Amino acid sequence: MSTAQLDSPRLDFAGSAVNRELTPERKIDLLRQMIRIRRFEQAALKYYNAGKMNGFLHLYIGQEAVATGTISLCGENDHVITAYRDHGHALAVGMDMNSCMAEMYGKQTGCSKGKGGSMHFFAPDKNYWGGHGIVGGQTPLGLGLAYGLKYLGREGCCLCYLGDGAVNQGAFHESLNLAALFDLPVIYVIENNGYSMGTSQKRSSAYRGCLAQRAEAYDMEWDVIDGSDLYEVRAKTHIAMERARKEHRPSILEISTYRYYGHSVADANAKKYRSPEEIENYKQNHDPITLFRKRLIEEGIVTDEQADQISKEAAEEAAAACRFADESPAPTIPDIMTDVYWETDNQTPASRIGHHFFND
């Protein structure tokens, strides 16, 4: 979304039903959640740079209101799946920092036993289905979760996140058509941070008004949301979720947001394709945490000191998670060979017939 759209006169979504029903405690929880995500990632960044992790580290910093706001609306039959920039969603669904951090450290205690890494956090017990590295690859899976919900007769929906660069993957379009055709309760949330790696939205996508509008091609509902305003995220996402749960109708939501860091920590160009002014403007004027903190102070729900305290606790929690991760045992060679097949893991009779593995 263009800054023009962001800078147009703002509506106040605090008064929408789904926000009005928030208790002060719940509001503080939401603030805390966003802060925890940020502190968690700041700690991860520190130890990534210290060599504790491998591969990519895609930071979510700047985008916290998207995962926090949308997932705060989830009930027991609502499911979540996302791409590789997945830490925010993981913490938002309630995964603990220890198992997430340990995953990045490549430890046995990681949520995926050190097998998935930063891009592949999972917690099916919390309705969280990852963490997927192939751009757009998760979009048919999200559809499938919605299909399963409808098949099983559960009133719920699937929130399936993707980036602004991912909208040009064919699998996403096939999914949109299927979602609309089969009336599936899936909501595609485009987290539009303006860039896919070093490529701006304009250089990667042809579109009329915005990316979400591509929904019209499939006669599907869509909306655009300012991702720096937690209230707006909740208010508009709620509508789409209710449409999905009650009417089995899918939507695309395009949530404008921004990542302060590079595409991944390895992105040496982060400040080349974006001007320092652009980055500074987001930090100063559109930071979701700063804005929501200010708002809650205005509402008299927290004080500056309380907010600082939340922040401090989150930082401590993250630091503790790093210690936990550091002290956890690494997987061993035999661990390489588990979790390939359900049948062999469970030592079923079937697993004893024929060779499943071909190690020399």
Added chain:
Amino acid sequence: MSTAQLDSPRLDFAGSAVNRELTPERKIDLLRQMIRIRRFEQAALKYYNAGKMNGFLHLYIGQEAVATGTISLCGENDHVITAYRDHGHALAVGMDMNSCMAEMYGKQTGCSKGKGGSMHFFAPDKNYWGGHGIVGGQTPLGLGLAYGLKYLGREGCCLCYLGDGAVNQGAFHESLNLAALFDLPVIYVIENNGYSMGTSQKRSSAYRGCLAQRAEAYDMEWDVIDGSDLYEVRAKTHIAMERARKEHRPSILEISTYRYYGHSVADANAKKYRSPEEIENYKQNHDPITLFRKRLIEEGIVTDEQADQISKEAAEEAAAACRFADESPAPTIPDIMTDVYWETDNQTPASRIGHHFFND
């Protein structure tokens, strides 16, 4: 497209510039072209049923005005690529019946030496790039032809055909975005015959007004065309082709049409998913050949007898092509191993280094 659309009051496109400039001879040629396509396929059907061919035979009968009308607009730098229902386009670009028929008979004299079959006719010397069996798979190739034209600085465009069922392949959507983003002179022609195999458009696609409108998602131009009216096909396609050639802007054209036979000759259900009334209505009221023939008679350009004569000649040409095909030699086992690599076919020095083939 719905019959409602087809039955709405018709405009007369005979007066559009691109049709006004047609000489009587050229008009007769267009009629002859459509008739040749139909007679060719009727002959193919006869000998397919007699066991002279293998695999699929996807008949184009009923759709002739689409290939004939659009391709009649092609100049020396305009290129054509289509799916497996490719006989009409092949004849329209000027391929001869003999090599096409022989291809289906699996003979050495076939346009693809008997290696491609019915779905894979090619004539690059006539700017005809096939004949492709994987649904939607040709759509990025068409884009590439347009890319090549623009790269080489040639003022031309690529007509890339696909079916109404093919619009739900991801590769097509990726192509649309690329076409619009890169300003490529490609025109996607959706030959909407209402069905993908036994599945009606409504059961395969979610859409707002029509399939072509999906172009809007990419800020691309689109139009809908009545494919039973050769003049309309030419008039509207011309606009898109000029836009492509002169401004490098892509389009989607959706041309409503109908196939009288099943999806392929093997389609035993052809009369189950479509009512006999529906089929009869098209034949009676929307047949492109009948309509154009009537029109030319009205215009005083041909007489009934002349038209019958054209038809007779076309049938004879097709019959001769069948004899040619029948009498042609079949490929031999060594032929299996040619046309795999350019380098080995041309016995280049590179082809003599290392094993290219691994036959036991």
Added chain:
Amino acid sequence: MSRTLTYREALREGLDEELARDPNVVLMGEEVAQYNGAYKVTEGLWKKWGDKRIVDTPISEAGFIGMGIGASMLGIRPVMELMFWSFHSVAFDQLVNNAACVRYMSGGLINCPIVMRGPANGGTGVGATHSHIPEGLFAAFPGLKVCAPATPADAKGLIKAAIRDNDPVYVMENTLLYGTVGEVPDPSEGDHVVPLGLADLKRMGSDISLIAHGRSVIHALAAAEILQAEHGISAEVLDLRSIRPLDVDAILATVKKTNRVVLVDESKPFGGVSAMVATLIQEHAFDYLDAPIKRVCTLDAPAIYSHHIEHLQLPNPSRIVEKVLTIK
């Protein structure tokens, strides 16, 4: 008590029984419901089971197969038809990443009890893009299971095992086998399930082992008859049935018995299942081999259309006999 069914009917019976057994089994694919299946494997099932259980999809293989995988993560047991296995090419990412890796990447938290099925073969005059033989290709991905029944009984037994398996199983059928007939145990005798990973000795012999899967088994059996009748050579025919898991013990047993091997494999010769089997044999039965392992594969070019010679590009009994006769 045994009945004769076609391979197609046997598959259908297997599907039907599993639909009855487990309400979470759902069949999906292009034209599987109202059209009764492009190759009529699912004929009558939509009429019997209705819209919820038998689902027609648009031509969006990546989309609907990924959808099936996602649904399977939630406990649905989708049986996805690829009208041709060749169309795997447009859904490859879903097939080899999401289905094969999600269990691993989640540290075992997720499983995908999904079946992908459809015909995977050459020989029907549909050209290169429609004639891929991807058993070896998919078996190369740990996390996937692959089988390729050659007979009606195995078709029924393996499809049932595949549906009950809690891992993704890719069942490679064959258009040219759909109409073939064979005995299939009567349902009244109990569930006919053929476990994955168990090869089947389809013919006993002592001079040479022909190891094959899918339609190549039929060719190998025909070749064995010719070898016996015309050359006095007694060939043993081992049908792998399952490619992954693979019955390595049965392979080694027949080799140790006959000391000579010809592998018959419709794959192209670079790689394929037979290259893997040859590698295993030479490694684990080196001292038992009296001659190099030979292979009969599809001639190494894209599939030719022409029906005049297409069958000669594929393994066939005479090519097998010839190959056997080259072995001293």
Added chain:
Amino acid sequence: MSRTLTYREALREGLDEELARDPNVVLMGEEVAQYNGAYKVTEGLWKKWGDKRIVDTPISEAGFIGMGIGASMLGIRPVMELMFWSFHSVAFDQLVNNAACVRYMSGGLINCPIVMRGPANGGTGVGATHSHIPEGLFAAFPGLKVCAPATPADAKGLIKAAIRDNDPVYVMENTLLYGTVGEVPDPSEGDHVVPLGLADLKRMGSDISLIAHGRSVIHALAAAEILQAEHGISAEVLDLRSIRPLDVDAILATVKKTNRVVLVDESKPFGGVSAMVATLIQEHAFDYLDAPIKRVCTLDAPAIYSHHIEHLQLPNPSRIVEKVLTIK
């Protein structure tokens, strides 16, 4: 006269020279232009050659690779970067049908002089979906050519050969080699082109042959040093360089010399390049083998993330040494 370049620089020099030689050469891919390439292989080329020759694409691999194939049919010579070869999965149809079969299906009327390149390797902590090793997979398709350089000189020489070749060539690079250095002939000495199909004996030896490609060559060379120093075993190291065409003569020559073979292959053990090489050796050099051919492949599971053990899942010098020592 020789200079030392990194593998990355050598590739870039090769690309640059071909861009200069032929105005129809065009580089395309995600982030190859303005970003200078995700792995900086194309650094500086956009600045030098501009928008027409160096083209950034959206994340639409099927779309832009198919576009490159279409353009190549018209005589353009696109060099397509896959940011990771692993992303082949979303473009598989274009890669194995359109590029591999269009020449055949057109009876030789069309050719596709296209190059696909990018890193194809495990070992960088990016997990299962990003660590595929597809040399064997693509070499299995007649119509395609595949190579995998192990050194800077070969990287430059092979990319140049690939671009000049009139068939589709898939060049498998390696993220972990981009920074490695080696001698590369100076351009003033003339065009440095390494033909496809020619293996390279990277080390002479007499007791055993280690046959490898890509980064496994580096491991094999390291293992050879250890074998010599610690075990007095003289290992010959043959670098295949090109997988298809394959230098079968060189493979058989080294086997006939040493009579013992260990194949080193980063593929998973089911299939891969090494299964094919083993099959060829046992068939064509059966009488020269004093022991079964052994292989060192990636442990048979999806790629694990944890950097604590990821390198142990892959072939490495100590696994090679161990394997060699099992051979009597």
